[in-house]
Amino acid sequence: MSATAWLAIAVFAAAYVLIATEKLNRAAVALGGAAAMVIIGATRGHEMFFSEDTGIDWNVIFLLFGMMIIVGILKETGVFEFLAIWSAQRAKARPFRMMVMLIVITAFASALLDNVTTVLLVAPVTLLLCDRMGLKPIPFLLAEAMASNIGGTATLIGDPPNIIIASRAGLTFNDFLVHLAPIVLVLLIVFIGLAWLLWGRLLVHDPERSKAVMALTPRETISDARLLRQMSVLLVVVLAGFVTHSLTHIEPSIIALLGAGVAILISRLEPRAYLEDVEWETLLFFAGLFIMVGSLVHQGVITELAGSLTDVIGANPQGAAIGVLIGSTVLSGIIDNIPYVATMSPLVLDLVGPAPGLPPHQQSLWWALALGADLGGNATAIGASANVVVCGIAKRNGHPISFWEFTKYGLIVTAVTVLCTVPYVLLRYFS
Known part of the structure; x- marks a missing residue:
């Protein structure tokens, strides 16, 4: 690697440490890291703003922006408080029952929509529910972020890395359902058990508040x-636009922006009413993070890492599948799983080719990549887009989730869920 590449690694590592230690505002760190990448020559304007591989992912930014406006206008109707009370009553106002209900709703919604949109819709309901019940919302928000990543693994549209993999591998919506939905259902049950062990016994039940609700x-x-x-x-x-993306080929960001525009027109609200719910800090953090990771991609750092992985495991089919699974889990926890998959998928394509027509043991590499990247996103607060969004919403509402608070739970959930997928991959594709 070049000297610039090593400098880019140093900048990213320094920014990562600052984000993890929370000594400075995370958006400021991400933007500062992006500026440093420009100063050292690791990236330039075209790579930052116009390249799909090495720049800001505008589809993610504008999807978030559009959905934040829609959620802000929905909030004005009182529907989130309605859903909070309805959910509490369906769960008999028992905290862990409510957590299980929210986990299941979040996981299934993430499979049908995408995990970022789902947490944008579910998080406000959760905050109101916890406020009514006098509960700390952080365990609920953590559980929902992780459930969204698990549920989103099941379908082509559920998690952005899956869209990239489907495009490279020639996979369809039904392929993801057949290959990943079964193990995701098992992982969801496992995660509910983990939720009880991690948070269930900490949820204090207040009979008076329950009666009032x-x-x-x-x-x-x-x-x-x-x-x-x-x-x-x-x-x-x-x-419906999100679900039919594979047929219409209209980007979810365009659908979200059009929806936001129509929502503004029909609501006739003052701009302040819906713009105050936009998580500007989260959007800026994403922009800076995309530039930093894109700089590593541009300098060949991610390709070097992924290439080393494939060189080590390429001769052994079983070892290759498990190596891609574990390697993707680790790397997706450190950097955002979207740019990681964008870099790794061409390497898998070189190794085995498009998925249709491949024997099971070769096709397993594509599914190992999807499982590792999607589930590995649960490991840290910046491993997946949904995690960043949930942390931003929590902070805005006075319940900040620290990097290490997320990570100490995320590492456990990631380790257990990924270990559960190892026998699934071996039995399904090599037996």
């Missing part, structure tokens, strides 16, 4: 029924 009438929280009906129709259209 059970006595509430959810419909009384709806402040603008007409706007809610209009926004419900719009949300269904937007979600």
